[in-house]
Amino acid sequence: MLSNSRHAGQKLVRPCCSTFANRNGSRNAPTNTYTPRRFMFELARQKAAQALRRVNSNSYEKYVAAQVDHVEQQSESTIPLAEEINQFLRSKPKPPNLDLPKLDKKWQEIWAKSSSDQSWFSTRQFMGIRGPDAKKAYILPMFPYPSGDLHLGHLRVYTISDVLARFKHMQGYKVMHPIGWDAFGLPAENAAIERGIDPAVWTKSNIEKMKGQLEAINGHWDWDREVATCDPSFYKHTQRLFLLLHERGLAYQAESLVNYDPVDKTVLANEQVDANGNSWRSGAKVEKRLLKQWFFKISEFRQELLDDLQYLAKDSAWPERVLAMQKNWIGKSTGANINFPLVPNDEQIHTDIKVFTTRPDTLFGVQYLALASTHPIVQRLAKSDVDLQAFLDTLPALPPDSKVCYLLPHIRATNPLADETTTPDATKASLPIFVAPYVLGDYGDGAVMGVPGHDTRDYAFWKHNRSADPIRLVIASSQDGHSPVKGNDQPFIHQGHLNSHSGPYAGHTSAQATKKIVALLESKGLGSAAETWRLRDWLVSRQRYWGTPIPIIHCESCGPVPVPEDQLPVQLPEVEDHWAEGKTGNPLENAHDWVNTPCPRCGQAAKRDTDTMDTFVDSSWYFMRFPDAKNNDALFSPEAANASLPVDIYIGGVEHAILHLLYARFISKFLATTPYWPAGAIHHGEPFKKVLTQGMVHGKTFSDPSTGRS
Numbered sequence: 001m002l003s004n005s006r007h008a009g010q011k012l013v014r015p016c017c018s019t020f021a022n023r024n025g026s027r028n029a030p031t032n033t034y035t036p037r038r039f040m041f042e043l044a045r046q047k048a049a050q051a052l053r054r055v056n057s058n059s060y061e062k063y064v065a066a067q068v069d070h071v072e073q074q075s076e077s078t079i080p081l082a083e084e085i086n087q088f089l090r091s092k093p094k095p096p097n098l099d100l101p102k103l104d105k106k107w108q109e110i111w112a113k114s115s116s117d118q119s120w121f122s123t124r125q126f127m128g129i130r131g132p133d134a135k136k137a138y139i140l141p142m143f144p145y146p147s148g149d150l151h152l153g154h155l156r157v158y159t160i161s162d163v164l165a166r167f168k169h170m171q172g173y174k175v176m177h178p179i180g181w182d183a184f185g186l187p188a189e190n191a192a193i194e195r196g197i198d199p200a201v202w203t204k205s206n207i208e209k210m211k212g213q214l215e216a217i218n219g220h221w222d223w224d225r226e227v228a229t230c231d232p233s234f235y236k237h238t239q240r241l242f243l244l245l246h247e248r249g250l251a252y253q254a255e256s257l258v259n260y261d262p263v264d265k266t267v268l269a270n271e272q273v274d275a276n277g278n279s280w281r282s283g284a285k286v287e288k289r290l291l292k293q294w295f296f297k298i299s300e301f302r303q304e305l306l307d308d309l310q311y312l313a314k315d316s317a318w319p320e321r322v323l324a325m326q327k328n329w330i331g332k333s334t335g336a337n338i339n340f341p342l343v344p345n346d347e348q349i350h351t352d353i354k355v356f357t358t359r360p361d362t363l364f365g366v367q368y369l370a371l372a373s374t375h376p377i378v379q380r381l382a383k384s385d386v387d388l389q390a391f392l393d394t395l396p397a398l399p400p401d402s403k404v405c406y407l408l409p410h411i412r413a414t415n416p417l418a419d420e421t422t423t424p425d426a427t428k429a430s431l432p433i434f435v436a437p438y439v440l441g442d443y444g445d446g447a448v449m450g451v452p453g454h455d456t457r458d459y460a461f462w463k464h465n466r467s468a469d470p471i472r473l474v475i476a477s478s479q480d481g482h483s484p485v486k487g488n489d490q491p492f493i494h495q496g497h498l499n500s501h502s503g504p505y506a507g508h509t510s511a512q513a514t515k516k517i518v519a520l521l522e523s524k525g526l527g528s529a530a531e532t533w534r535l536r537d538w539l540v541s542r543q544r545y546w547g548t549p550i551p552i553i554h555c556e557s558c559g560p561v562p563v564p565e566d567q568l569p570v571q572l573p574e575v576e577d578h579w580a581e582g583k584t585g586n587p588l589e590n591a592h593d594w595v596n597t598p599c600p601r602c603g604q605a606a607k608r609d610t611d612t613m614d615t616f617v618d619s620s621w622y623f624m625r626f627p628d629a630k631n632n633d634a635l636f637s638p639e640a641a642n643a644s645l646p647v648d649i650y651i652g653g654v655e656h657a658i659l660h661l662l663y664a665r666f667i668s669k670f671l672a673t674t675p676y677w678p679a680g681a682i683h684h685g686e687p688f689k690k691v692l693t694q695g696m697v698h699g700k701t702f703s704d705p706s707t708g709r710s
Helices: 017-021 036-051 057-074 081-090 100-113 123-129 152-170 186-195 199-216 232-247 298-307 309-316 320-330 360-365 376-382 386-397 456-465 500-505 510-524 615-619 622-628 638-644 660-671
Strands: 136-141 174-176 178-181 222-228 251-261 266-268 287-296 332-341 352-357 368-371 406-413 431-435 447-450 527-533 552-555 559-562 596-598 605-608 647-652 688-693
Touching: 100 199, 136 152, 136 622, 136 638, 152 174, 152 647, 178 199, 178 622, 186 199, 222 622, 232 251, 232 559, 232 615, 232 622, 232 660, 266 287, 287 386, 298 309, 298 320, 298 660, 309 320, 320 660, 320 688, 332 360, 332 510, 352 360, 352 368, 352 447, 360 500, 360 510, 376 386, 376 406, 386 406, 386 431, 447 456, 500 510, 510 527, 615 660, 622 638, 622 660, 660 688
Parallel strands: 136 174, 136 647, 178 222, 368 431, 647 688
Antiparallel strands: 251 266, 251 287, 332 352, 332 527, 368 447, 406 431, 552 559, 552 605, 596 605
16 A cells, blocks of 8 residues: 555455445445445556556655545446546546756755765865775776767766765775866867867867766766866877877887878778778778878887786786787787798899798698788889789778789799708799788788688688689698598698698697798798787877877978977967868868977977877876876876876776777886886786776668768
8 A cells, every 4th residue: 555645544455245235335434444436446546556656656646546536526326437447547647747857956056065075076085085094996987078968878887987986985995086078089170170160169068068967967076187188288298298208219200001091081090990991980991001100119018018918817807808809909929930032033033032920830831922012022013014003003992801913923932941852842833922902011021921721811812813723731630631621622720730741741740840840941041930919009190180289390400309398288279260171181281380380409490290199199098197187297296196096997898998998008008117107016007907898789880882981
C-alpha cells in the first residue's frame, strides 16, 4: 500500500458475498469493508501507482485517491462497473508538472554559493587542507575538444571520473579533479573558415557553451586549474617544450616523403593514417609528398617505451588491448640485413640491394626483390625510363595494399648464397626486381626479398603478377620435409624445419638455420644480424593556422634560430573576417607583418616558421600543467610534479592508444630527464598509473566519393 493515501491504513480484503449483492455499494458501509466498486478502483489505483511510483509519489497518490472518491460520488447505478473503471483508466491521471530546469538552476545557484562546495576540489584542499599525511588522488578524464556540444560519450567519461573523484574524497584522499580544453585543431579552423570568422572567436564561444553544460551535470571540477591549449598562457609553455626538445637535438627539420591530406590540406603523422590509407580525421585518401617538416625524435626513447609496457601491465593497470596496440606499433623486429649483389648490366649501377628480413631461414626461397618507389635505384632509373616515371606518377592514387608493379627491365639480382657449391640450382638463378607500392620506403632500406612460399603479402603479389610460375617451399612443418600446405595453394608462414631445397641446411630448425646462415653471410661480407623498428619519428609540423606556432626563426646567415625565452609566447596573428577567402597554401605565409622579423642572433632580416604544431603536442603534456596551472615561468615546478604526478587514474577512449597515449609517454619520459622532474622520482617516468577505457559505439560513416571527406 502507498503510505500517503487517505486509505493507507486500510487493508485490502476480498469483499463478502453479501457485499457483492449490493451492486451500487453503500455510502454507509463500514470503513473496513470495501464495496465492489471501491475494490476495483483500489486495484486500479494500486496498479497505476506502481507504474508511476518514481514520479512524485506523494502528490500522485493524493491525486489518485481524490479521483477515486470523485468517481464514486458521481457514479450512478445505471453505469456498469466495468465502464466506470475504463473511464477512470482512460483519464490517464498525471502528476502535477515539475519544472525540472528551474529546480536544477535553483539548486546549482545554492551549491555555487556554498563555500564548502567551492573548495571541495580546490588547490587549497589538494595542497594540504587534509593534512600532510593524506594520500593524493589525481583523477583525470581526457579533456574535450570544444565542438560546442557535449555528447553521450563525454557524459560517460565525465560521470566515471566524477564518481571516482567523489569516492576518493570520501576515503580521505587529497583529490585533484581538473578539466580543460583541447582547443586547437583543424575542426575549429574549418568551422571558422565556413563562417568567415576568427577561429579564436568560434572556439571561445564553444568553450563558454560547453563549460555551462559541464556545470549542468553537477560534476565537481577544480575550475581553479582550468586550461585551454589555445590560450597564449598555455601555448607559451608548449613552445618552451619544443625548444627544450630542440636544444637536446630531439626536435629537428628534415625533408621527408610525408602523408598529405588533400581535403584538410595538411600533413599527417603515420599514426594518423588508418589501415586503408585514409586520413584519421577527414577520411580522405592520403597522398605522398616530399616536404621539409619538423619531427620529434621519439625513436630515441623507443626501447624504454617498449620495455616499460611490462611495468604498466602489472596488476592490469593499463588495458591489455592498449598495451598490445602500443607494442605492435613500436614494432621491434630482430633479423638480419642481407645484401643482394646486382648482375652486371648496361645501367652501370655498381651497388648491392640491402634488405632487412626477420626470416633469414627462408633465404633459399627468395624468388624476387621488390623496391619502394623512393629507393635510390628507382629514383635514378626513373630519370631515363619514361615508363617507370609514368608508373611512379600513378602511385599516390593507389591503395597501400595494391599488387600492381613495374618490372625493372635491365636490372636483376643474385642470391648472396648463389656462389656456394652446395646451393641448389633453383636458388642460383638470377632474381627479377620489381617496383611495388606495398614496399614501404621507411621500413628497413625500402627493399624486401620476395618469398612467396612463406610470406602472405609476397604470396599474393606473386600470384597476381606471376601466377604461371611455381612457388618454392623451403620450410616444412616436420623434420621429414612434410608440409601441410602446397606452395601454389597458400604460403607456409610458420617456423619449422628446412627441407631439401635448402641445400646443406636441410633438416635444421628455423632457429638453427638462421644462426648459421647469418654467420655465413657475415663471413662473406654480405649480411649481418640486425634489428628494426616500426616506430618512426613523430612528424609534428602542420600547414594550418589554428595551432601553436613553431618558435623558430629562419635566417639566411644563421639558419634556423630558436626564439629567445623572453620573447615567448610567439602569438598567432589576429585574422579578419573571411580571412581565408581566395587563399591557398599555408595560412600563416599570408601574414607578412608577422612573418618578417629580425634574426635574434645577427639582427638581419629573417622570417618566422609558418608551420604550427600538431595538436597532439598540446595533449602530450597538458596533464602536467594542471598541478601548477598558474606558473608563468615554467611548464610546472619540480615541487608540483612531486606532489601530484603521475596521474593516478586516467579515463578515455581506446582509440587514443597509439596517438595520444604513446606521445604522452614519450614527452613524460623526456621531461623526466630534465630539471622539471624531481630527483629520485619513480614510476619509470610514466605519466599515468592506471588507464580506464570506456566502451565505444562502432558504426560505418558515409564518405563522399568525390572528395573522400567523411
